[in-house]
Amino acid sequence: MDAMMSTAATRTRKRPEQRRAEILDTAAGIALEEGLERITLRAVADRLNVAPGLISHYFPVADDLVVEAFAAAATAERAQLFAASGTPMERLAQFIVRVEDARSRDMTRLWLNARHLSRFRPAIGVALAAQEELDRVQLSEIIDAGVASGDFPTADPFAACVRIFIAVDGVGGYVNDAASFEHPAYEHFVTDTAEWALGMPPGVLRQAVAERR
Amino acid sequence: MDAMMSTAATRTRKRPEQRRAEILDTAAGIALEEGLERITLRAVADRLNVAPGLISHYFPVADDLVVEAFAAAATAERAQLFAASGTPMERLAQFIVRVEDARSRDMTRLWLNARHLSRFRPAIGVALAAQEELDRVQLSEIIDAGVASGDFPTADPFAACVRIFIAVDGVGGYVNDAASFEHPAYEHFVTDTAEWALGMPPGVLRQAVAERR
DNA sequence: AGCGTTATTGGTCGCTTGGCCAATGGCCTA
DNA sequence: TAGGCCATTGGCCAAGCGACCAATAACGCT
Numbered sequence: 001m002d003a004m005m006s007t008a009a010t011r012t013r014k015r016p017e018q019r020r021a022e023i024l025d026t027a028a029g030i031a032l033e034e035g036l037e038r039i040t041l042r043a044v045a046d047r048l049n050v051a052p053g054l055i056s057h058y059f060p061v062a063d064d065l066v067v068e069a070f071a072a073a074a075t076a077e078r079a080q081l082f083a084a085s086g087t088p089m090e091r092l093a094q095f096i097v098r099v100e101d102a103r104s105r106d107m108t109r110l111w112l113n114a115r116h117l118s119r120f121r122p123a124i125g126v127a128l129a130a131q132e133e134l135d136r137v138q139l140s141e142i143i144d145a146g147v148a149s150g151d152f153p154t155a156d157p158f159a160a161c162v163r164i165f166i167a168v169d170g171v172g173g174y175v176n177d178a179a180s181f182e183h184p185a186y187e188h189f190v191t192d193t194a195e196w197a198l199g200m201p202p203g204v205l206r207q208a209v210a211e212r213r
Numbered sequence: 214m215d216a217m218m219s220t221a222a223t224r225t226r227k228r229p230e231q232r233r234a235e236i237l238d239t240a241a242g243i244a245l246e247e248g249l250e251r252i253t254l255r256a257v258a259d260r261l262n263v264a265p266g267l268i269s270h271y272f273p274v275a276d277d278l279v280v281e282a283f284a285a286a287a288t289a290e291r292a293q294l295f296a297a298s299g300t301p302m303e304r305l306a307q308f309i310v311r312v313e314d315a316r317s318r319d320m321t322r323l324w325l326n327a328r329h330l331s332r333f334r335p336a337i338g339v340a341l342a343a344q345e346e347l348d349r350v351q352l353s354e355i356i357d358a359g360v361a362s363g364d365f366p367t368a369d370p371f372a373a374c375v376r377i378f379i380a381v382d383g384v385g386g387y388v389n390d391a392a393s394f395e396h397p398a399y400e401h402f403v404t405d406t407a408e409w410a411l412g413m414p415p416g417v418l419r420q421a422v423a424e425r426r
Numbered sequence: 427a428g429c430g431t432t433a434t435t436g437g438t439c440g441c442t443t444g445g446c447c448a449a450t451g452g453c454c455t456a
Numbered sequence: 457t458a459g460g461c462c463a464t465t466g467g468c469c470a471a472g473c474g475a476c477c478a479a480t481a482a483c484g485c486t
Contacts, residue, residue, distance in 0.1 A: 013452050013463055035332060041444065051465045053446085058463095062444055109332060112386075116329040119248060119322060119389040129390060159398035166402050170383025173325075176332040177342060185372035189379055196409055226433055226482045254474065264435045266476085271433095275474060 020058050022048065027069035028076070032106040036113050036124075039066050067123045070114055074131040077107045082138045088146030093208035095139070096190055099168055108172040115169075136161055143198070153199040160197040167193035233271050235261065240282035241289070245319040249326050249337075252279050280336045283327055287344040290320045295351045301359030306421035308352070309403055312381055321385040328382075349374055356411070366412040373410040380406035 014022070026047045027039045034043075041062060045052040059065035081104075084094040098104060118125030140161045146152035154160045167190045174180050188206060195205045227235070239260045240252045247256075254275060258265040272278035294317075297307040311317060331338030353374045359365035367373045380403045387393050401419060408418045 011451065011464060016463075019463080040442085042442085051467095052444095053466070054464055056445065060445085112325075112329050113332070115386050115389060116325050118391075119326070122391060125389060125391045129392065156398070159396070162396060162398040163402060166380070166383040166386075166399070168383075169386045170379040170381075173328050173379075173382045173386055176328060176338060178331075178335060178338045179342065183372070183375060185369070185375040186379070189376060193406070224434060224481065229433075232433080253472080255472080264437095265474095266436070267434055269475070273475085 016058075019054075023055060023058055023065070024068055024072050027065050028073040031066075031069050031073050031113075032110055036066055036070060036110070036117055039069055063121060063123060066121075067127045070110070070124065071127050071131060073107070073110060075134075077104070078131075078135060078138065082142075087151065088142055088149055089151050089205070089208055091142045092146065092194065093205060093212050095142070096194065096205075096209050097212045100171075100190065105175060108175045111169070111172060112175060132165070135165065139164065146198070151200070154197065155199070160194075160199075163197040164190070164194050167197075229271075232267075236268060236271055236278070237281055237285050240278050241286040244279075244282050244286050244326075245323055249279055249283060249323070249330055252282055276334060276336060279334075280340045283323070283337065284340050284344060286320070286323060288347075290317070291344075291348060291351065295355075300364065301355050301362055302364050302418070302421055304355045305359065305407065306418060306425050308355070309407065309418075309422050310425045313384075313403065318388060321388045324382070324385060325388060345378070348378065352377065359411070364413070367410065368412070373407075373412075376410040377403070377407050380410075 023044060026044050030039050030043055030047070039062075041052040041055045044055050044065070055065070056062075059068075081095060081098050082091075084091045086094075099108075114124055114128050118128050140158065143152060143154075143157045143161055147154065147157050152160070171186065171189050174186075180186075191206050191209050192202075194200075195202060198205075236257060239257050243252050243256055243260070252275075254265040254268045257268050257278070268278070269275075272281075294308060294311050295304075297304045299307075312321075327337055327341050331341050353371065356365060356367075356370045356374055360367065360370050365373070384399060384402050387399075393399075404419050404422050405415075407413075408415060411418075
C-alpha cells in the first residue's frame with residue numbers, strides 16, 4: 001500500500017475496438033466544439049482521463065486521428081440533416097431549416113475549418129471531398145424525387161444540387177463573424193437560391209421553409 | 214578584423230517607417246503564399262535576413278502583425294479587383310472575371326483562411342468585417358450606377374450586393390479542393406447569381422463575362 | 427568630432443506540440 | 457492458478473512558438 005493515496009488512477013483496460021471508438025468520439029467532440037487544430041494527443045487524453053501515450057498507441061500518426069474525427073463528425077451530422085419524410089418539397093424545406101438551425105452551427109464551423117485546413121493537409125482535403133460527395137448523394141436523391149413528381153421543374157438536377165450546396169457553404173462562411181449582421185438577403189439566400197436553381201415559382205419554397213422554422 | 218569572416222551580416226539600419234512597412238509587406242506575402250498561421254517572427258525575419266527580435270521590436274504582440282498583414286493584403290487586392298472603367302455592366306463583368314481568375318486564387322485562400330481563423334482570434338474577425346464592408350462599398354457603387362442607368366432592374370441593390378458576395382465566397386470555399394471538379398454549375402455560379410440577384414435577363418451578364426475571359 | 431538615441435542583434439526562457447520507448451499491470455487463455 | 461500478451465502508463469526528446477532582454481552599433485544632432 002502506498003504511503004500517500006495520490007490520485008490513484010486505477011488503470012482500466014478496455015477492448016481495443018471500444019477504446020478506439022471512444023477516442024474517435026472524443027476527438028470528434030473536440031473538433032466540433034473547439035476546432036480540428038485543437039485535437040492534440042494531450043487534449044484527447046485529458047478528456048478521457050488517460051495517458052497521452054495511449055492515444056498514440058491507437059493513432060500512431062496524429063494526423064490520421066484528425067482526419068477520421070472529421071469524417072466521423074460529418075457522418076453523424078448528415079444523419080440528422082437528412083432524416084425526414086414527406087414530399088420532396090417537405091424534405092428539402094426540412095433540410096434547409098436544419099442546415100441553418102443554430103444547433104448546426106458547430107458543424108458549419110467544422111466544415112469551414114476543414115476547407116481551410118485542407119490547404120495544409122491533403123488528407124483532410126480527400127476526406128472533405130468524400131463527405132461532400134456523400135452529401136450530394138443525399139440531396140440529389142431528394143431532388144430527383146422532386147423532379148419525378150413535377151415539383152422541381154429543373155432540367156439539370158445535378159447542377160441544382162451543386163448550386164444549393166454552394167449557397168449553403170457561402171452563407172456558412174460567415175459563421176465565425178462575431179456581429180454577423182442580420183439581413184433578409186442573408187437569411188433567405190439558401191432558400192431563394194434553391195427555388196431559383198430548381199426552377200420553382202418564387203415564394204413556394206420560402207413558405208414551406210417558414211412553416212417549419 | 215575577425216579571425217574568420219563568418220557570415221558578416223553587415224547590420225543595416227533603416228528608417229522606422231520604412232522597416233515597419235517592409236515587415237508588413239513581407240508578412241502579407243507570407244499570408245498570401247503560405248497562410249496566416251505561417252506568419253511567425255522567425256519566418257518574417259528569415260525572409261528579410263534580420264534577427265527575429267527585430268520583428269518583435271516593431272510588433273510587440275505578434276497577433277497584431279497578423280491582423281495588419283491581412284488588412285494590407287486585402288487592401289492591395291481590392292485595388293486590382295475594382296480597377297475598371299466603362300458601363301456598370303462592363304465593370305461588373307470585369308470584377309467577376311478578376312475574382313475568378315487564377316491569379317486571385319491566393320487571395321481567395323486568404324479570405325477562407327481569415328474566415329476560419331477569426332474563430333480563434335476575434336481581432337481577425339474585426340479586420341475581416343471591416344474589409345468586407347470596404348468590398349461592399351466598392352461593389353455597391355457599381356450596382357447603384359447600374360440601377361441608375363437601368364441596366365440592373367433590381368429593387369434592392371444592397372441585397373443584390375450582399376448576395377453576389379455570398380456567391381463569391383461560396384465558390385471560393387472550394388479553393389483548396391485538390392480535385393475541384395470542373396462543372397458548369399460551378400463555373401458560372403457567380404455570374405448567374407449576379408444576373409438573378411440584379412434582376413437581369415438571363416444570359417446578358419454571362420456573355421459580358423465570357424467576352425472578357 | 428563626440429554623444430545620445432534607438433534600431434538591431436543574438437541569445438534565453440517557458441510553453442506546447444507529436445513521436446518515441448521502457449516499464450507496468452490487467453485480462454484472457456491454457 | 458500460472459503465464460503471456462498487450463493495453464496502458466509516464467516520462468523523455470527535439471522542434472517550433474512568442475516573449476523578453478542585455479549588449480551592440482548605426483545614425484542624427486549639437
